[in-house]
Amino acid sequence: MTRxxxxxxxxxxxxxxxxxxxxxxxLIEDKNVSWLPSYGPEMRGGTASCGVTISDGPIGAPIVxxxxxxxxxxxxxxxxxxxxxxxxxxxxxxxxxIERKVKRSDVKVFYVPATKLAGENGxxxxxxxxxxxxxxxxxxxxNADSVDKALGxxxxxxxxxxxxxxRRMMEIGRDF
Amino acid sequence: MAVVFDRPHALLDxxxxxxxxxxxxxxxRLVAEVIDELGIEGKTVGIxxxxxxxxxxxxxxxxxxxxxxxxxxxxxxxxxxAYPNDLIVFTYQGDGDLASIGTAETVHAAARNENITVIxxxxxxxGMTGGQMAPTSLPxxxxxxxxxxxxxxxxxxxxxxxxxxxxxxxxxxxxxxTVNSVKNVMxxxxxxxxxxxxxxxxxxxxxxxVVSSCPTNWGMTPKDALKWIDDHMLPYYPLxxxxxxxxxxxxxxxxxx
Amino acid sequence: xSEKVLMKGNEAIAEAAILAGCRHYFGxxxxxxxxxxxxxxxxxxxxxxxxxxxxxxxxxxxxxxxVASAGKRVMTSSSSPGISLKGEGISYLAGTDLxxxxxxxxxxxxxxxxxQPSQSxxxxxxxxxxxxxxxxxxxxxxxxxxxxxxxxxAFELADEYLMPAMILADGTTGQMMEPVSxxxxxxxxxxxxxxxxxxxxxxxxxxxxxxxxxxxxLERINNERFARYEIIKEKEQxxxxxxxxxxxxxxxxxxxxxxxxxxxxxxxxxxxxKAGLIRPITLWPFPDKVYKKALKTAKRFIxxxxxxxxxxxxxxxxxxxxxxxxxxYRVGGMIPTPAQVLEAIKQAAKExx
Numbered sequence: 001m002t003r004x005x006x007x008x009x010x011x012x013x014x015x016x017x018x019x020x021x022x023x024x025x026x027l028i029e030d031k032n033v034s035w036l037p038s039y040g041p042e043m044r045g046g047t048a049s050c051g052v053t054i055s056d057g058p059i060g061a062p063i064v065x066x067x068x069x070x071x072x073x074x075x076x077x078x079x080x081x082x083x084x085x086x087x088x089x090x091x092x093x094x095x096x097x098i099e100r101k102v103k104r105s106d107v108k109v110f111y112v113p114a115t116k117l118a119g120e121n122g123x124x125x126x127x128x129x130x131x132x133x134x135x136x137x138x139x140x141x142x143n144a145d146s147v148d149k150a151l152g153x154x155x156x157x158x159x160x161x162x163x164x165x166x167r168r169m170m171e172i173g174r175d176f
Numbered sequence: 177m178a179v180v181f182d183r184p185h186a187l188l189d190x191x192x193x194x195x196x197x198x199x200x201x202x203x204x205r206l207v208a209e210v211i212d213e214l215g216i217e218g219k220t221v222g223i224x225x226x227x228x229x230x231x232x233x234x235x236x237x238x239x240x241x242x243x244x245x246x247x248x249x250x251x252x253x254x255x256x257x258a259y260p261n262d263l264i265v266f267t268y269q270g271d272g273d274l275a276s277i278g279t280a281e282t283v284h285a286a287a288r289n290e291n292i293t294v295i296x297x298x299x300x301x302x303g304m305t306g307g308q309m310a311p312t313s314l315p316x317x318x319x320x321x322x323x324x325x326x327x328x329x330x331x332x333x334x335x336x337x338x339x340x341x342x343x344x345x346x347x348x349x350x351x352x353x354t355v356n357s358v359k360n361v362m363x364x365x366x367x368x369x370x371x372x373x374x375x376x377x378x379x380x381x382x383x384x385x386v387v388s389s390c391p392t393n394w395g396m397t398p399k400d401a402l403k404w405i406d407d408h409m410l411p412y413y414p415l416x417x418x419x420x421x422x423x424x425x426x427x428x429x430x431x432x433x
Numbered sequence: 434x435s436e437k438v439l440m441k442g443n444e445a446i447a448e449a450a451i452l453a454g455c456r457h458y459f460g461x462x463x464x465x466x467x468x469x470x471x472x473x474x475x476x477x478x479x480x481x482x483x484x485x486x487x488x489x490x491x492x493x494x495x496x497x498x499x500v501a502s503a504g505k506r507v508m509t510s511s512s513s514p515g516i517s518l519k520g521e522g523i524s525y526l527a528g529t530d531l532x533x534x535x536x537x538x539x540x541x542x543x544x545x546x547x548x549q550p551s552q553s554x555x556x557x558x559x560x561x562x563x564x565x566x567x568x569x570x571x572x573x574x575x576x577x578x579x580x581x582x583x584x585x586x587a588f589e590l591a592d593e594y595l596m597p598a599m600i601l602a603d604g605t606t607g608q609m610m611e612p613v614s615x616x617x618x619x620x621x622x623x624x625x626x627x628x629x630x631x632x633x634x635x636x637x638x639x640x641x642x643x644x645x646x647x648x649x650x651l652e653r654i655n656n657e658r659f660a661r662y663e664i665i666k667e668k669e670q671x672x673x674x675x676x677x678x679x680x681x682x683x684x685x686x687x688x689x690x691x692x693x694x695x696x697x698x699x700x701x702x703x704x705x706x707k708a709g710l711i712r713p714i715t716l717w718p719f720p721d722k723v724y725k726k727a728l729k730t731a732k733r734f735i736x737x738x739x740x741x742x743x744x745x746x747x748x749x750x751x752x753x754x755x756x757x758x759x760x761x762y763r764v765g766g767m768i769p770t771p772a773q774v775l776e777a778i779k780q781a782a783k784e785x786x
Contacts, residue, residue, distance in 0.1 A: 020610065024439055027612045035439065035610035039465055039548070060696035061689075062609050065770055153439070188638075219631040221503070233640045239629035241502045242642035244525050247495035250487065254499020254507070255629065257457060257483040263503070263631055281495070284488035 002055035004064045005135075007128070008081055009073025009094075011048040014128035017154065018071070019050035021132060021166075024150035026054035029143070034062035047076055069139070071131050073097060073114075090138065092131050110138060112176055118169060126169045133173025142174050184208035186217045186237050193231060197398025199388040200229055200297065202355045203364070204236070207268070207295060210369045211238065214376065220264045221255050223248040225278075227270035228303040243267075246278025249285035252292045264375055266293040272302045275335045276311040282337070282383075287346040289380035293371045296337060299388040300409065307393030311335045314412055319393070334412065338385050342418040342428050349374050349382035350418040354410065356389065356402040363415075379422060387413050437612040442580040443468035445613045446510070446536055446600060447476070449581035453588040453619055455506040455534070456482035459493040461515060464548045465604040466538035469510040490515040494522030494535075501531040502641035504628025506588055510536035512604075513554050514545060516562070523597055524563030528643030530658070532591035534584065535569075536600040538607040539739075541766040549766025550604030550689060555743035558601050559717040566655055568662055570598035570669070571716040573687040577611035583714070585617055592622050594665055601716060603739065605689045605768070665718050672720035673712040674727075676702065680709025682781045683727045684761075684774065685748055686737035687713045694737045697774035706782045716744070721751035732785040734758040735777050737769055 005022060007015040016037050026033040034053045051064025069090045072078040075098050078091075085091055087106040096116035102109045112134050114127035136142040147170060155163045183189065186208035194200045211217050220238040224230055226245035233240035243251040248267035256265045274282050274296050285292065301319060302308040308321040312334045316325040326334075338350045349371060353364035364386055371382035387409050389401035396404060418427045440448070447469045450458070458477060460470040470486065477484035487493035493509045500507035511519060516537045526533050539554045541547035561567045570590050572583040580602065587598035629639050645651035673691075676698060677683060684694045691712035701708035711727060713720050724734075733756055736745035742760040749758050761777040763769045 020439065023610060027437060027439060033439070033612060036605065037608055039604070039608050058695075059611075059692075060699070061693040061771055062605065062611070063689075063693070063768055217632065218634040221629045221631065223499075230644060233642055237632070237638055239631055239639045240641070241499070241629055242529075242640070242644055243498070244495060244521055247491065247498075247522070250492040250495035251499040251502070253485070253492075254457070254459070254496035254501075255503045256499075257485065257496070258500045258503040258505045258507075259630065280488050281492050284492065 002053065002057065002059070003068045004066070005052040005054070005069045005071070006049060006064045006067035006081060007052070007071045007073070008047065008049040008077030013048075013073050014125065015048055015073065016050045018128040018132045019052045021129070021150050021154050023052050023054070024153045025143070025146050028146045028149045031056060032059050034059045036062045036064070047074070049077070069135060071135065073128065073131070075100070078102070090135065092135050094127055094131060108138070110134060112173065114173070117172055117176070121168065121172060122165055126166060129166050129169035130173035130176070133170030134176055136170075137174040184212045186211035187235055188237050190234055192235065194228065195392040197389070197391040197401060198228070199299070199355050199386070202361060203295065203297060203386050203388065204232065206361070206365045206368050207266070208236065209365065210372050213369065214372055216264050216372070216376070219262060220266065223252050223255070223265065223267040225267070225269040225273035226304075227273050229268055229270060229297065230304065232268050246273050246276070247281055248273065248278065249281040249290070249292070249294065253285055253288075253290050256290065256292050260291070264293070264372065266295060266372070268295045269297065270303070271296070271298045271300065271310045271312040275337050279335070283341070283344070286341045286381050286383065287344050289346040289348060291375055291378060291380050293375050294381070294383040295368065295371075296383055296385045297388050298337070298385050298413065299390040300334075301390045301393045303390050303393050314408055336413065337383070338418040339428070341383065342426065346381060347383065347419055348380035348421050350385075351420075352385040352387065352413060352415050352418065354387035354405055354415060356405040385413070387415070437614045439610045440577060440613050441468055441608060441610050442574070442577045442602060443538065443607040444472050445577045445581040446584045446602070447472035448615060449584035449617070450508050450534065450588070451476060451480065451482070452615055452617060453506060453585045454622060455508050455588065456480070457500045457505060457507040458483065459485050459487050459496040459507075459509050461487050461490045461493050461511065463512045463515045465540060465550075465607055466510050466512050466536065468607070469536060490518035491521065494519040497533045498522055498526055498529075498531065501526060501533045502529070502629045504625035504630060506592075506622060508534040508536065510538070512538045512540045513542050513551070516554060516557065520557075520563035523569060524561070524565050524567065525643055526597045527561065527563075527567035527569060528565060529641050530595040531597070531641065532588075532595055533597045534587045534591055534600065535597055536602065539601065539603040541764065547766040548604065550739060550768065551764065551766060552603060552688060552690060552739035553741070553743065553764065554601070555716065555738075555740060558599055559719070559747070567658065568717050569596060570594070570665070571601050572598065573601050573714060573716050574606060575688050575691050575712060577606070577609065577613045579714075580606060581613050581615060582617070585619065589620055590669065594661060601688070603689055604766075669715060670718050670720040670722055671714035672723045673714060674723055675710040675712070677709035677711060677723075677727050679707055679730050680727065681707040681730060681732045681785060682735065682778050683709050683711055683731045683733070684735045684737060684778060685711040685713070685744075687716060687744065690737045690739055690769065693769055693771055694774050696771035697778055700771065700775050701778045701782075704779075706778060708778050713744075719747045719751060721747075724748060724751035728752055728755055732756055733781040735774070735781060736760050737774055738762045739768060740764060
């Protein structure tokens, strides 16, 4: 099975990082993974995106054009990518930043006020991790052990407090 | 019979291709004598430029590299960084090479205080290509590409390398010498020796600008060319030490207060 | 370090270079390859190596020339406009028979172009890029693992054949992260008795030089160099063949284009079209043998490129135009989609029926 994820939003929302955690989790679970960011000036405050592909077989194009899973963290991203999601796919919306509803009816949609929840729990900059927790849960893919290992790969041991906070955010998402 | 004058060991027994009266021969000899006296031939690598001295690699007995036009300081940087403690690296460059096409490489090697020695031959003309205007050609100087004399309004002013580089924090030692008299040749040798010694001592970037003659392209006899240095070149390019950081000399240092 | 880590392609190149014994790197910032410089800047001082941000790409390649003359493994990297500036130095390296590794993370052109991925420096890379008759070895990775593996191979080939070798990557392969293992066996670099490391009073001087004013000598040296190129063409061709055994429609592309084409080939097979893929790994030498082999069943070739059609010329040469070769492309930083390639395959299938 191959699953393509697209994280989209503003630069600075941690989209690349959440993609990396997801990719590392795949790697830890012995899958083939590929992670591709948008790059250039848009990384600095404009719209940014990051595509992750996780597969049991070899991965062809690493570019995510038609995601199975979209995580939208601002309105322009939802506007741009909503139509691209494959039928039967998933859309996760940060409802504290995006007011409108998803128009499509052939995808599964989850509204999570991630930025608000993250702010209430210590850092609004970690809304991304709440959404990752939620998507893993809804995809039936939340494996606490590999999540922990993936976080360990992405956050240096010197920042144990950050690691703990990220884990908590993922759990908040999982339990939302 | 006692030998009173011989070829330095660091020069190979190969006839120079230089024109009669050209001062490249003198400067080659000075560099070779210094290499002999410092006993560094076996660990010296020279970088030849593009220009009249392009074939310097055939004359020096040490290992030699031929660089692209103007790039000798960058090539020297590579060699020196590869063997910072084991090799002595010098470049030998003309004015077109060092002060025109290679200005950036010259300035930045100096700014980095790269531990290399640069021998800069300034004869105010492109010799190899047949006498075109150089970055250091004097105002009014007639060349093939300034047939009515260099007009600063159209072609700009000559580049004064020692003055320019001495504004940088980087370089260790900058001196301008000439080789148009016995006394000046002796001074030039002293400066060149110091420029190599600085490198041995790890002091950094040393550049010796040698005001030289080009009788062929200046259209003069060798003797008149040497006199032309005194009359025209030196007033524009004053001799002297422009920077010697270890000795506290900085000709253009801003006065306190 | 056999454990797989997630790494960007650019970083994998840098780490592999260090593993290969490269201790000298010279660069100049340009998107999208600056991660290589950043990685080297961090690592080199800790392992006694040199990282130097040069004043220009021109200076950087000439510093490379200096280290290569002195016989040590050395690398530089840049992206398209910067590689043009290095062209002079690459020609000198080739003319002096010096080994060095150059990375080009291609971006759209010409001119300043853009910063998104491209493959439009194919001609520049495979024909030499600078002035004079020469080639450089050109390797085209299509995954992060290959970025690492081919970097090591580039150093080995450069040393073996005394010539520059280039990693021809692009913005995508440089920026993407994939698992990579650095479990490589690194061969000792060969002895370099020609290097300018000082005579130590024990031998006649070595000269690193590309100037030969005697035309007869220069002709002889060019002929000798090209005789060496023939050996490389014979021995060093590399390509991946995917489902080509019975393929009637052979799609071909390198680097990121091949990854996209592979998806389309899978989809075409699922639809009953006999499609296959040839992915050249060496672009110079061009792997013409696998194309000739594919001619047994191929009725049509499709070259997938992020250029206006450059590699397609080598495909036509390799197949001697025995069957039609068409082009499927996007440029300017745009990337062909698997759907676009699939359309081209279906069109070709219709035409050969």
